[in-house]
Every structure is written in structure tokens, then in C-alpha cells.
Amino acid sequence: MRREILFELSSPYRDDFRIRGYQFGKGEKAVCIVGATRGNEIQQVYIAGQLVKRLRALEQEGRVSDGKSVMVVPSLNPFSMNIGKRFWAQDNTDINRMFPGYNLGETTQRIAAGVFEKIKDYQIGIQFASFYISGDFIPHVRMMKTGLENVEMAKEFALPYVVVRDPRPFDTTTLNYNWQIWDTAAFSVYARDTEKMDMEAAELTIESVLTFLGKQKVITYEPTQTAESVVVEEDDLFNIKTPKAGLFRPLVTVGETVAVGQPMAEVIDPYEGEVIEVLKAGQEGTVFFIQDAPFILEKTLAFKMMK
Amino acid sequence: MIKEIAKVELPFDETLTIKKHRLQPETVSGKEKRISIVTGIHGDELEGQYVCYELSRRIHAERDMLTGIVDIYPAMNPLGVDSITRGIPMFDLDMNRIFPGNKEGSMAEYVAAEAVSDLAGSDLCIDIHASNIYLKELTQVRISEMTAKELVPIARRLNVDYIWVHQAATVLESTLAHSLNSIGTKTLVVEMGVGMRITKEIGNQLVDGILVVMKDLGIWNGEVITPRTPIESEDGNVHFLNAAASGMFLPATAHCKEVKNGELVGEIVDPLSGKVLQKVYSPCDGLVFTLREFPVVYEGSLVGRILAR
Missing domain, CATH: 2.40.50.100 (RNA polymerase II/Efflux pump adaptor protein, barrel-sandwich hybrid domain)
Incomplete structure (x- = not known):
């Protein structure tokens, strides 16, 4: 496992803002996994952290495939997590509404641009997402119909459902949408909860992601999830x-x-x-x-x- | 008369009500033109509150001069205005990213949809914004290039200082202005002043302009001013000044002042070390039409915009 700082920003009154990535394996950029993009996405950061732990063990066992690399980014917004805010600590803008970002623009545009530059070339992107209304979802994979979505690949998470929906104008600045536009097969995984850890749903999500990585031959992993995903239109x-x-x-x-x-x-x-x-x-x-x-x-x- | 356009029951003994004030002549034929003045979509923008009050006051003072319908919507996001919250409290949503809304959707989408239904068919709608708490803005109308041909001639009559025709952006398709323009209800977006404050001078300036436009539309028969001639530009003439360091921004120039190429606009300083971290210079001769008001900046924070001359 290699630790990397993907983006860094100085603060007038706080410690430096850092986005950390954890790299496994060497070779082509196969899969990037992003945990929390908002400060209240506790379940999402928890799952990403647990995946770091699991991938580290798998790597030590030689089970990350030769020529493949996996990156996990547990949180794009640690500053807001530390002060209990959903959006950017100072101006309340949403990093997940700033992609692909602009490196000469405003602060959250720069954060989005800085991190996107590091994660945009992966073949597959997985994001643990949350809904704007607090609540519980059936664990599922969600994707926008951009014309580039890969529904068949989404079924390989072996979660019970794959939900597809038409993008709305404000979706065009999300990470998922921009990954797709930059030729990354992008999947948003909803792991039931947001502001608290749900261990059962987290474990299901972790096993689904590892099963998926195994099917993509990125790691050697005996599938533990066998559900036949049902594809559902949001409408x-x-x-x-x-x-x-x-x-x-x-x-x-x-x-x-x-x-x-x-x-x-x-x-x-x-x-x-x-x-x-x-x-x-x-x-x-x-x-x-x-x-x-x-x-x-x-x-x-x-x-x-x-x- | 005060009308209610949307109501939502809240859990604890309170009802959220979106209201409008309709001003119209004593007798109406049904053929009157209608102008709608909207503000308070962002709860931290208050400049429009004064415009609503002052416009209503002037109309009441010369009621006989009113020959059409004026609908005034002071608070599209009343919970936000009341609680100094930019978005919609409880949902953490920017209301100006959910239009045209959905009557079958959640509370926020329902309110947005009812607002669009009520505003649709106005001969002109003016959506007044007040920047945010971070930046002070020259009184201006912002128009997407898609609607410039139709809207710029109206904006020229509004007594603003500046008309900024900007590129279309997909994300802006969720705004009230885009939603109304796309169904044929002409809508101008005004940006002026600064968040959480009321500046009477610029409020009066805009009210003067609204009365001019009302007269043009046949809604007002009273005396009006001759509107000032605004500067007009497209994106290419606007230079953005973003902070290259994090610290405290201390302006070295005044808002709305002309500066020379290379002139100091401000400094970013570190209160702990007492050092100047960055000197911000103007990249051109031009007008400082946007200036940082809230002093704490991060790398990337906008500290000003210069309109090149």
C-alpha cells in the first residue's frame, strides 16, 4: 500500500487541507474508489476505510493482479467532517457539484480539479454516494444515463438492484457524471445509511465491491455475493x-x-x-x-x- | 392584496407560506400587462427586500398611475431569509438549482413548481439577487447568451450599471430564470450589493429602473427617470482575481473604482506572522465591479472581478 497526498491546500487558521489516496498494486489504472464527498457521509468514509484495510491485506497476500492498480480515496472533504458540516467548511459549496473543476477557479473548483486530475484516468470509478434527504436505501448501484453507462458491468456488484436514471442539469457537475464523460465506467453505490455507520450494510457493500473487483480480475477474490441484480428505472x-x-x-x-x-x-x-x-x-x-x-x-x- | 401561492405544514405548529402582494388598478379589464418582482430565493440575500418595500411604497403613493398588475414575491425561501440560511433549511438545497420543480416531488420541489406556475405568463419577471456574503457587486443584469437578443434591450432600460452576457451552462438550466425563459416568460436576473445587508442607494436605483420598464410595458403612468446607460460586456472582457494564498484579504482599492493595469487591488496577509502573502494586482485597465467583502480567503477564493476597458 502506498499513501499519497492527492491534493493539498493551506488554510488561514486550520491545519492544511489534505486529500489522501491509498494505492494498491502497480500498473494500469484499473479502479478508483471514492468514499465521502460530503462532510456528513460517515457510512461512506467508513466503508472506504474498511476497503483500504481489506485491500492492504489482499495485497500482502499477493492477490492484487499484476499490472493493475487500485486507488481508494476515503474522503474528499475532511475539513467539513471535522466540524460537522455537509458542504465546504467556509462557503458551503458542494465539492460534488464542482466537477470536473477548474484549477484557476474558486476554492472548491480547485479541489475538484486537483483531485479529478488524479482520478480521471481510471478505467472504473466507484463512488459511495448519499441522497439529499436523510434516510435508508436498499443497497444498490445507481447510474446516470449518459449514453456511456455500463449496466451489465453494474450487475457484477451482485447487489440486489441497479437503478438507472436520466441526468438532470445539476447532475452535470457531479463526479459520477464527469467520470463517465472522461471515459471511466462510473458507479454510485448506495450503502443504506449516511450519517451513521450501519455495519451490516457496510459489510454487504464491502463484499460487493470486492466481488466486483474479483470479477474484473483486478484482485483474486472468490465471489461472496451472488445476487442477480434487477435493473430498475428511477421513473x-x-x-x-x-x-x-x-x-x-x-x-x-x-x-x-x-x-x-x-x-x-x-x-x-x-x-x-x-x-x-x-x-x-x-x-x-x-x-x-x-x-x-x-x-x-x-x-x-x-x-x-x-x- | 396578499395572496398565498404555496403552503406547507411544518411539524411543530407552523405553516410555511409563500406569499405575493398583488397591486393592480381599481378596475381591471383582464387585458392588463403583468410584471413580477421575485427575490429571496437565497435566504442570505436581502437587497431585494428593500426593493420590494420601496416599489410597493411608491406605487401606493401614486396609486392612480398604476395601469397594470405588479406581483411582488419578497421571499421565495422564507425559512432561509428568516434564519440567515442561503439554501432551504432542513434540505441543505440551493433553491435556485431545483427549478422548474415538481408538484409531485418533495417539499422544495413542490414549492418551486408552484412558484413557476404562478409566475408563468407574466409579461416580465425580475429575479433579484444580492451576490452572497463574500462579494460586493455592481448593480447588474446577468443574461445567458441564449436569451441575450430578447432580454438585453429590456435590461438597458432597468437603470443598472452593467449588463453581463455570459455563456450558457447546463447547470444553470435549473434556475428560476432559465425555467421561466424557456416557457416564454421573459426573466431578467439582477445581481447587486452584498449578502446580509441592505444598501438603500442601489435599491432606489433599481426601483427607478423597474418603474421605467413598467412604463414601457404600459403598467405605470407616473413620472420616471431617464435610465443610465449601462456598460455591456461578454465573458471575454471580465478578468477574475482569485487568491493565490490563504489568509486575510485587505482591499487596496474601492468597489466600483477604475484601476490601471498593474495597480494594487489588495493584499492577502497572515495575521499570525504579520507577513504579506500575496499582493493582488489588476491585470488590465478596468472597473472593479466585484470586490471581496468577507476577508478570510482560501487559495482560489474570488477577491474581485475587473471589467477591462
């Missing part, structure tokens, strides 16, 4: 929103199949304690996402469901 997921605001108590878990009319969550009046709304399944489906904030606004996404 085929349907949303269940809350008609009332209040405390939110889910009654189902992600991955659960619910029947028509089954109660899925209660909304409780926070002052009087009464259940003021019971969210029920309008049709049969599998729970793909649950928002996990303790309270919820009216007209807010509570569940994403798969038919």
Missing part, C-alpha cells in the same frame, strides 16, 4: 409523501414487501401525541427508501417504493 419507483407534518414513526423497513392497504408509517402530533395520519401502501411494492428524520414536513418524501 418506475413511486413516491409516498406525507399529507401531514409531525413526528414520523415508520412501521416497515427497507427491503420489506408491503401489501395494498398495509400501514407503513404513522405521523404523530408532537404536542398532543395522537396519530394524525397513517401512511398506507396504495399498491403492493417493495420499500426502496425510507426517510429517517424523526419528524417530517407536509408534502415530503417518506418512502420510495418499487412496484
